[in-house]
Amino acid sequence: MAGPEPPSVAPLSLAESATDTASKAHEQEINPWDVQAATDEQGNTLAFDYAAISAKWNTSLINSTLLERFERVTGRKPHRWLRRGLFFSHRDLDRILDIYERGETFLLYTGRGPSSGSMHIGHAIPFEFTKYMQDVFDVPLVIMLTDDEKFLFKEKLTQPEVYQFARDNAKDIISIGFDVKKTFIYIDSEFFTSGYNRHFSLNATEFEKLITNNQVRGAFGFDGSTNVGSNAFAAKQCVAAFASSYPFIFGEQCTSYHRSKKLAAMACLIPCAIDQDPYFRLVRENCSRMDQPSPKPALIHSKFLTSLQGAGGKMSASNPNSAIYLSDTEKQIKNKINKHAFSGGQETLELHRELGGNPDIDVAFQYLSYFEDDDDKLATFAEQYRKGVMLTGDMKKECVGMMTAYVQGFQAARVKVTEEILEEFMRPRKLEWRGNPNPTKKVGAGSGAGTVGEEAKGVDGEKGPSKNAAKKAAKLAEIERKKREKEAAKK
Ligand code: TRP
Numbered sequence: 124m125a126g127p128e129p130p131s132v133a134p135l136s137l138a139e140s141a142t143d144t145a146s147k148a149h150e151q152e153i154n155p156w157d158v159q160a161a162t163d164e165q166g167n168t169l170a171f172d173y174a175a176i177s178a179k180w181n182t183s184l185i186n187s188t189l190l191e192r193f194e195r196v197t198g199r200k201p202h203r204w205l206r207r208g209l210f211f212s213h214r215d216l217d218r219i220l221d222i223y224e225r226g227e228t229f230l231l232y233t234g235r236g237p238s239s240g241s242m243h244i245g246h247a248i249p250f251e252f253t254k255y256m257q258d259v260f261d262v263p264l265v266i267m268l269t270d271d272e273k274f275l276f277k278e279k280l281t282q283p284e285v286y287q288f289a290r291d292n293a294k295d296i297i298s299i300g301f302d303v304k305k306t307f308i309y310i311d312s313e314f315f316t317s318g319y320n321r322h323f324s325l326n327a328t329e330f331e332k333l334i335t336n337n338q339v340r341g342a343f344g345f346d347g348s349t350n351v352g353s354n355a356f357a358a359k360q361c362v363a364a365f366a367s368s369y370p371f372i373f374g375e376q377c378t379s380y381h382r383s384k385k386l387a388a389m390a391c392l393i394p395c396a397i398d399q400d401p402y403f404r405l406v407r408e409n410c411s412r413m414d415q416p417s418p419k420p421a422l423i424h425s426k427f428l429t430s431l432q433g434a435g436g437k438m439s440a441s442n443p444n445s446a447i448y449l450s451d452t453e454k455q456i457k458n459k460i461n462k463h464a465f466s467g468g469q470e471t472l473e474l475h476r477e478l479g480g481n482p483d484i485d486v487a488f489q490y491l492s493y494f495e496d497d498d499d500k501l502a503t504f505a506e507q508y509r510k511g512v513m514l515t516g517d518m519k520k521e522c523v524g525m526m527t528a529y530v531q532g533f534q535a536a537r538v539k540v541t542e543e544i545l546e547e548f549m550r551p552r553k554l555e556w557r558g559n560p561n562p563t564k565k566v567g568a569g570s571g572a573g574t575v576g577e578e579a580k581g582v583d584g585e586k587g588p589s590k591n592a593a594k595k596a597a598k599l600a601e602i603e604r605k606k607r608e609k610e611a612a613k614k
Contacts, residue, residue, distance in 0.1 A: 147163075147166035148161070151169075151175070151176070153171075153398050155343065155398050155399055155401060156276060156343075158398050160434075160437075161435075168433075168434075168435035168436060169435050170434035173212070173397070176397055177211070180404070182400065182422075183214065184212055185205065185208070185210065185213055189216065189217060190205055190206070193216075196224055197220075203496050204252055204493070208426075209248070210425045210426075211424065211425070212424040213421070213423045214407070214419070215421035215422070216392070216422075219390065219392045219421045223260055225562055225564045226564075227390075228389065228556070229260075229262055229389060229390040229391060230265065230369075230390070230392070231253065231257055231264040231394075232265050232266075232364050232391050232393050232420070233249060234266060234268065234360070235266070235267075235292055236273045237268055237270055237273055237292045238273045238440065239288060239440040240287065241291075241440070241448050242295045243438050243447060243448045244428065244449065244526070244529070245428035246292075247295075247533070249395065249396060249425060250266075251299055252394055253394045254300055256423075257301065257305060260558070260559075261305070263306075263372055263554040264301065264307070265306075265363065266293075266301075266306065266307070266308040267309060267311065267363045268308065268309065268310045270285040270286050270311055271285075271315070271356065271359070272359075273285045273288070275353045285312075293308050293310065293549070294540045295537065298536040299533070300536065305555065307548070307549075307554060314551075319371055319377065319551035321378075322369075322382045323363070323369070325382060326362035326367060329362075329414060330362050333413070334409060339354050339405075342401045342404065342405050357405055361406035364391045364393060365386075365391070365413075365417045366387070366389035367383050367389075367417070371553060372551075372553065373553070384415045387413065387415035387416065387417045388415075388417065389417075390418050391417075391421065392420070392421045392422070393422050393423070394422075394423045394425070395423075396426075406420060407419040407420065428493070429489045430446060430486075431444060431446060431459060431460070431486055432463065444459060444463045447460075447490075447526055449537070453527045456526050456527050457523045457527075460487060460523050464486040464487050464519060464522070465484065466480070466486070466487070467482055467485030467486075467488065467515075468485065468515035468518075472514070475511050475515070477511060479511035480511065481508075481509070482504070482505040482508045482509065487521070488505065488508065488518055490522050490526060495525060
């Protein structure tokens with residue numbers, strides 16, 4: 124596996140940085156609205172410490188055993204972003220592989236908060252990856268565009284503005300190549316007022332009743348001055364993971380108030396950046412308490428893409444030089460990379476030839492590692508760079524070529540996305556998928572495309588626990604939950 128890992132920077136000791144008020148050191152901050160790398164005592168930005176966030180939030184790191192199983196079960200080579208650790212962490216991905224092995228359907232779910240009209244390559248990556256997962260598993264996919272969320276959280280944005288961003292973003296997302304037969308894209312403000320949202324709304328209200336202000340404050344750091352909408356929003360992003368929120372996808376009606384128990388029991392897999400995890404912890408902690416219980420959604424988490432300025436930096440919509448946009452011209456891409464991409468090369472040509480460069484912190488190399496699929500080619504670049512044979516200019520040239528090809532490919536697809544195509548993706552309808560063509564471990568009747576299998580039994584992924592054991596587990600979970608709630612309230 125030829126894969127660059129971001130430079131390993133010694134993590135700040137949490138205790139040290141918290142008490143050291145004289146220095147400029149601060150810890151990394153990762154939550155759905157604020158992502159900031161740590162800084163050292165001089166105020167220099169450090170790389171994100173992904174092992175630390177995974178340990179803190181108790182997620183599982185993706186390891187080679189899991190990837191080998193992924194390949195065995197799906198018959199597909201793991202995507203380069205899995206091989207190279209850009210998607211680095213998960214919750215219950217192994218359970219999704221079990222489900223796929225049995226030939227059962229699960230729901231793929233991802234989303235985007237439309238905070239601006241133009242997307243950069245960092246925004247495209249989770250969707251590229253979701254498309255790969257859709258191809259691999261051949262399952263229905265929902266993409267949620269949270270214009271309501273962005274309106275609630277961003278002081279300056281108006282409702283018509285965020286709605287327009289959502290439409291533009293949806294076209295960008297479609298350009299990535301999703302199959303319309305298997306994909307339902309929705310803009311919250313539109314779907315929630317459409318008449319097809321009855322079961323979504325019932326789920327949301329039920330979930331809102333299950334979670335308290337204290338829980339939401341604990342998860343997101345809200346306080347008494349946070350607007351009411353923000354407090355309530357989490358429930359929507361959570362219940363979007365329940366297949367029972369979208370009966371039409373499965374050819375079911377939503378005329379009655381009764382949601383489908385069978386759909387509620389369907390599993391869900393959510394590809395997302397690690398900062399979204401707090402939302403999904405909330406749903407994982409509470410989904411078994413729904414009247415129609417749902418299993419805990421599985422998650423697969425990505426790191427953040429390195430900004431042009433280097434590790435720890437953020438690609439930002441307000442700084443065009445921090446990122447390559449999907450709308451950039453060839454000239455802009457060339458300029459940005461040549462002028463702004465942080466180099467791991469040496470100060471002078473002589474020094475570079477003598478000492479060699481460091482591909483691990485070289486942004487041009489990092490970007491190549493996101494898009495160059497050939498592991499051997501990438502390994503050769505790294506080696507030649509380290510030896511000083513390949514120069515910064517050479518690496519940047521390779522990167523410009525790669526990024527231009529990607530962005531131009533995207534743009535060629537984007538011009539073909541008409542309003543009609545957008546409307547078709549957003550039309551609530553029955554989706555079509557095939558699932559696993561060769562399930563190896565059939566269980567029970569009713570498995571297969573478009574139906575829900577056995578997953579519901581063990582709501583928390585325990586397969587077929589005895590009734591007593593299940594009761595006991597539920598009781599323990601309830602005690603745990605109350606404890607956490609109390610702790611959150613104390614903060
Ligand atoms: N809250 C996300 C954002 O601000 C949008 C979102 C909604 C999402 N549902 C999701 C992201 C599921 C990943 C997975 O971008």
